[in-house]
Amino acid sequence: MHRTNDILDTxxxxxxxxxxxxxxxxxxxxxxxxxxxxxxxxxxxRATVAAKAxxxxxxxxxxxxxxxxxxINKRIAVSPxxxxxxxxxxxxxxxxxxxxxxxxxxxxxxxxxxxxxxxxKGMTPGERLLIESLPQVLSRTKRLCAxxxxxxxxxxxxxxxxxxxxxxxxxxxxxxxxxxxFGCAKLVVFANAAEDNPFMAGAFLGPGEPDCVxxxxxxxxxxxxxxxxxxxxxxxxxxxxxxAEEIKHTAFRVxxxxxxxxxxxxxxxxxxxxxxxxxxxxxxxxxxxxxxxxQAMGVKVLGAPGTTAAVAxxxxxxxxxxxxxxxxVGGLSGAFLPxxxxxxxxxxxxxxxxxxxxxxxxxxxxxxxxxxILVPGDIDRAxxxxxxxxxxxxxxxxxxxxxxxxxxxxxHKAGERIDFGGLFGSGTVMSVKRASGNAEFVRRGGHIPAPxxxxxx
Amino acid sequence: xxxxxxxxxxxxDRVGILSAITAAVxxxxxxxxxxxxxxxxxxxxxxxxxxxxxPVGPEAIRHAILNRFDQDEASVLVRxxxxxxxxxxxxxxxxxxxxxxxxxxxxxxxxGYLAGKKINIEDLFFRIVGDKVxxxxxxxxxxxxxxxxxxxxLRAVMAPFALVVxxxxxxxxxxxxxxxxxxxxxxxxxxx
Numbered sequence: 001m002h003r004t005n006d007i008l009d010t011x012x013x014x015x016x017x018x019x020x021x022x023x024x025x026x027x028x029x030x031x032x033x034x035x036x037x038x039x040x041x042x043x044x045x046r047a048t049v050a051a052k053a054x055x056x057x058x059x060x061x062x063x064x065x066x067x068x069x070x071x072i073n074k075r076i077a078v079s080p081x082x083x084x085x086x087x088x089x090x091x092x093x094x095x096x097x098x099x100x101x102x103x104x105x106x107x108x109x110x111x112x113x114x115x116x117x118x119x120x121k122g123m124t125p126g127e128r129l130l131i132e133s134l135p136q137v138l139s140r141t142k143r144l145c146a147x148x149x150x151x152x153x154x155x156x157x158x159x160x161x162x163x164x165x166x167x168x169x170x171x172x173x174x175x176x177x178x179x180x181x182f183g184c185a186k187l188v189v190f191a192n193a194a195e196d197n198p199f200m201a202g203a204f205l206g207p208g209e210p211d212c213v214x215x216x217x218x219x220x221x222x223x224x225x226x227x228x229x230x231x232x233x234x235x236x237x238x239x240x241x242x243x244a245e246e247i248k249h250t251a252f253r254v255x256x257x258x259x260x261x262x263x264x265x266x267x268x269x270x271x272x273x274x275x276x277x278x279x280x281x282x283x284x285x286x287x288x289x290x291x292x293x294x295q296a297m298g299v300k301v302l303g304a305p306g307t308t309a310a311v312a313x314x315x316x317x318x319x320x321x322x323x324x325x326x327x328x329v330g331g332l333s334g335a336f337l338p339x340x341x342x343x344x345x346x347x348x349x350x351x352x353x354x355x356x357x358x359x360x361x362x363x364x365x366x367x368x369x370x371x372x373i374l375v376p377g378d379i380d381r382a383x384x385x386x387x388x389x390x391x392x393x394x395x396x397x398x399x400x401x402x403x404x405x406x407x408x409x410x411x412h413k414a415g416e417r418i419d420f421g422g423l424f425g426s427g428t429v430m431s432v433k434r435a436s437g438n439a440e441f442v443r444r445g446g447h448i449p450a451p452x453x454x455x456x457x
Numbered sequence: 458x459x460x461x462x463x464x465x466x467x468x469x470d471r472v473g474i475l476s477a478i479t480a481a482v483x484x485x486x487x488x489x490x491x492x493x494x495x496x497x498x499x500x501x502x503x504x505x506x507x508x509x510x511x512p513v514g515p516e517a518i519r520h521a522i523l524n525r526f527d528q529d530e531a532s533v534l535v536r537x538x539x540x541x542x543x544x545x546x547x548x549x550x551x552x553x554x555x556x557x558x559x560x561x562x563x564x565x566x567x568x569g570y571l572a573g574k575k576i577n578i579e580d581l582f583f584r585i586v587g588d589k590v591x592x593x594x595x596x597x598x599x600x601x602x603x604x605x606x607x608x609x610x611l612r613a614v615m616a617p618f619a620l621v622v623x624x625x626x627x628x629x630x631x632x633x634x635x636x637x638x639x640x641x642x643x644x645x646x647x648x649x
Contacts, residue, residue, distance in 0.1 A: 003634070006630060006634040007630050008591065008593065010634070013633075065608065066604060068623050069629065253634075256632040256633055257629065257632055257633060259632070259639040260628060260629065263639060264643065
């Protein structure tokens with residue numbers, strides 16, 4: 001017999017506080033599709049995706065009915081597509097991208113990730129081909145997401161790759177200027193990319209992963225926010241350690257809903273269950289915002305001194321609660337700061353309290369990085385490279401994942417507002433201070449050696 | 458040969474009731490093998506299963522319990538225990554919740570629908586605050602029923618009462634409120 005209050009607490013989390021499962025992501029290994037004929041490769045890719053993911057939507061819908069818990073996104077992450085491009089031409093890269101895009105459409109998923117190159121130590125011809133194809137690929141596909149890993153704590157930072165990626169980002173922005181550079185929202189530049197990350201746009205099935213695996217991204221910013229608000233209502237003088245404790249307990253419950261669904265989806269699909277990513281992923285909806293959590297803690301103006309400490313407190317408490325809830329925690333597992341996808345963060349940027357520099361500081365203590373950042377369309381390659389290098393340094397030297405998803409809004413200046421719609425949200429073009437002062441440093445290129453902490457053996 | 462009885466007692470609540478009942482049956486030589494007790498708006502009810510190694514009649518048990526209370530204070534029913542002749546249908550356990558404004562007829566409509574579908578009610582509780590009512594029930598949904606159709610029909614039946622109705626698998630509530638490993642929980646319900 002269940003306690004009535006426990007039941008009603010769970011129902012309230014679902015119905016009033018936006019608890020849902022943000023993503024069920026099916027990882028699929030496509031390496032056995034490799035071949036010299038791209039026609040044969042794309043045929044094999046379509047067949048593999050259809051065979052492995054054909055029942056994904058139906059099973060997720062069944063479990064939504066069973067538990068009354070919404071599964072917002074059903075997605076696919078494939079093994080790095082660059083491995084299928086070795087020895088191929090730019091035309092073949094586009095054919096592969098379109099095959100993946102269509103395969104995703106055929107099985108009914110909204111996004112497919114894994115148009116990926118892992119170039120942290122060096123770059124193969126297939127990886128270069130993939131990166132150089134991105135302007136054409138991301139402007140001519142709808143569901144395909146791309147990522148490039150440019151550094152790791154073990155390997156250091158590939159600055160040559162960053163220069164190439166920065167140039168590519170500017171070309172993607174130009175190729176999708178009619179959508180305000182939306183193509184760039186489908187590309188994540190990583191340092192220490194997670195092989196089992198279920199969240200888009202950066203999901204791919206990394207080295208060492210099973211042939212086919214279910215990874216889960218939980219959600220629940222609204223649940224955490226309301227838990228803090230209730231605590232503060234009951235005890236306005238509550239201390240930060242009491243808030244941390246409340247977040248921990250709430251994260252425990254949120255995490256367990258994810259594992260429950262994930263294990264059942266995997267079992268019904270007949271594949272391995274992989275990990276639960278604890279990241280609190282916001283949406284543009286009011287009541288589903290990570291920024292609102294900091295406000296509930298008492299940081300009423302996001303970006304004010306203390307904001308970074310609030311991020312650290314939240315990130316740590318979520319991990320502690322989630323780690324006790326499940327032994328299958330993985331992926332990115334921290335607090336996201338996707339500026340355009342979180343209405344409170346977006347508003348703080350619009351009001352000028354949250355700057356690029358402050359966001360960068362905040363990313364030092366959370367899971368991802370500079371995520372969904374709009375910058376002026378006239379930003380130059382050196383400045384863009386410098387932003388990526390700074391964020392990568394936080395990841396590489398902090399031994400954590402760091403990422404940049406940045407959108408040069410061609411034809412727009414700082415302060416102008418852009419709306420992508422849907423989960424991608426809307427935002428304000430941020431100003432980049434002291435731009436163009438780094439060119440000599442960045443253009444040297446080469447490789448920043450791995451930090452001393454890489455010598456851990 | 459062991460004799461089993463099912464005993465039900467209804468009485469205005471006060472301290473010491475369960476102590477008096479258990480002492481009465483134990484002193485008669487009973488072993489208590491099952492018990493469920495609750496208090497609703499000041500009224501205590503208990504249902505218990507007792508087993509006797511030596512023959513004892515139901516009237517003797519009833520009087521032994523009544524003797525522990527003032528005259529007319531308690532109502533006691535004692536019946537020989539019978540194993541279930543028609544077991545409720547097998548299926549998974551679901552939690553039913555309904556919330557909204559209280560109106561006459563809600564339970565009649567609900568229980569009528571559930572009975573018609575052979576959905577067994579194992580626990581049911583409701584709480585009224587002001588004119589708002591919250592029902593929480595635990596039910597077994599026969600495996601052969603289409604869950605989506607059942608949920609839709611249930612909401613349609615309860616639509617005249619303007620209640621928010623949910624029927625959700627109990628594992629969701631166990632997952633969010635217990636600390637045991639999820640894989641063990643799923644094994645218990647034959648899902649893993």
